[in-house]
Amino acid sequence: MNPAFPPPSASAEGSPAPCYLASEPESSSLNSAPALVLGCYLTGSGPPQSRALDPRVAVGDMEDLIDNLSVVVHGPQDLRLEKYPIPEPGPNEVLLKMHSVGICGSDVHYWQHGRIGDFIVKRPMVLGHEASGTVVKLGSMVKHLLPGQVEHNSRPLIFLSFRGERVTLFLNRTEHWICLDGDRVAIEPGVPRCTDEYFKIGRYNLSPTIFFCATPPDDGNLCRFYKHNADFCYKLPQNVTFEEGALIEPLSVGIHACRRGGVTLGSKVLVCGAGPIGMVTLLVAKAMGSAEVVMIDVNSTRLEKAKECGANYIYQVKEESPREVASKVEDLLGQKPDVTIECSGVESSIQTSIYATRPGGVVVLVGLGNEMVSIPLVHAAAREVDIRGVFRYCNTWPIAISMLSSKSVDVRPLVTHRFPLEEALKAFETSSKGLGIKVMLKCDPNDQNP
Structure with a gap:
């Protein structure tokens, strides 16, 4: 056994003790080193024993x-x-x-x-x-799905290509063991x-x-x-x-909101509220092809983070009225947004969303505030602005994983x-x-x- 390793803890025959890790000395090689251990589950006083595993149970009791x-x-x-x-x-x-x-x-x-x-x-x-x-x-x-497993092979390992973090390896001159983490x-x-x-x-x-x-x-x-x-x-x-x-959970809220709003190639989007949900909504809107996104909030620090995450424009709301904020958004975009996604739940922000959105556009309500709020409903109805709610999400995990894996969003x-x-x-x-x-x-x- 490699002397660089501490002795394994006592355990019953066949039950794994803790996993120890060590790096290979630069001067050693597979032919000269007594044993090379990149990581292993140790049993008893030696290397892991070959044992049959129930495929439904992970390594370890x-x-x-x-x-x-x-x-x-x-x-x-x-x-x-x-x-x-x-x-x-x-x-x-x-x-x-x-x-x-x-x-x-x-x-x-x-x-x-x-x-x-x-x-x-x-x-x-x-x-x-x-x-x-x-x-x-x-x-x-x-x-x-798979839990962890231990695989034993009674021959030396000449070459191993490591891919990802699932593989833990124990080897010596005559045999090797590979421990796989669960999914x-x-x-x-x-x-x-x-x-x-x-x-x-x-x-x-x-x-x-x-x-x-x-x-x-x-x-x-x-x-x-x-x-x-x-x-x-x-x-x-x-x-x-x-x-x-x-x-992926908050990202899914952003995906569901952008789907409900019909965000697509070339859309001009307003996002109200630069909290975690507003941020992921910004990321998703850009990934779905939005041409320009405006982010508004009362917090300047969060707005700067939104700028780092890809917002084309940011605007800090102070004491302006909802109509004044809507007018400022139009100035920034050069037009009213096609889609407004409200992520704060604040009454004045919901009012801004309706005033800001173009005729025939969509307001998506994501943030949940007070049960009863005062909104300019006639202003929305007379311009055929659709108001759509969002409750959590559905059927979003596969697309979210694809977005993350492809680096479409960060x-x-x-x-x-x-x-x-x-x-x-x-x-x-x-x-x-x-x-x-x-x-x-x-x-x-x-x-x-x-």
Whole structure:
């Protein structure tokens, strides 16, 4: 065994001990080195043993895994870190080792107020719905995803081409072992509970019985281990990071909003609100062919970030009336926008959206504010300005993954803060103060990378 390695921890025969990593000394070679270890699961006192694996179970027994630390809201201003049992996946579910989970405004709202409209926290609820992780265990009916595996070959390895991060290698002069990580996946948090009329027409986001992570009474995935419907776990390409996978959730809101608005080649677009949803809407509008995008907000720092992300024009709203802001937008574009996407939920901003949009154009309402607002409805009706709502998203994960993989959009600059799961309260305070764009929590204590 390579003396550079610490001795493996004691374990029962056939059960894996921790994975050690070391680099090859420059002077060594495959023929001269006693053993070259790039990384391995060690068992007993030697290299990993060849063993048959149940294809539904990942490397390692579940009882050997770390505690399932979870971020739980109990009520207004009552956020706790608690250890939950590691769940057992059902037949069409997978167990995931969570990696990256973004904090959404709704998470903060549940923490601060204990409710959003009619959705009330009546019992402790795990927060989080912008998430990605690694498959560690499969339900009996799952065929399209893979957990981790160990493969053994009784011959020396002369050449190995590494692709991606899934391969961990142990080798010596006579044999080698390859450990494969489970599939990396992004989680779509909304899962239909039944094949109702909305499911049948492809608008399952409107189903009144839909399961949705971190919406009472359903638990979210801001934890170490989480089970989810396998059909709503999407494999990530090698060139898409865990954080990008987690950001598919807000990116999907932008995709759905731009689809609802009919953004297409040459569209002139106004985006109201430079928060995380406004930012991803900007990115999607540009990727879908928008000729010019104006971003408006009250926060100059966020507007500068919007400029970095591709906004053609930015405008900081101060004390102007909605009509005055609409006139300024027209001056910047040289015309009224074809599509306005309102992402703030602020009443005055909704009014601006209607005044600003060209006759025959579309206003898309994404931001959710007060239930009752005063808007110039006649001004919209007399000019045939369509007003369309957005509720979450549907059928967006595949296109979002394609956008990220092809680099049509770059969401990485939106992550401004990162915290380990143990510092969840600090992360929530940072997000609630508006100190960044997207705050990301890292759930895997052994991997805090993007």
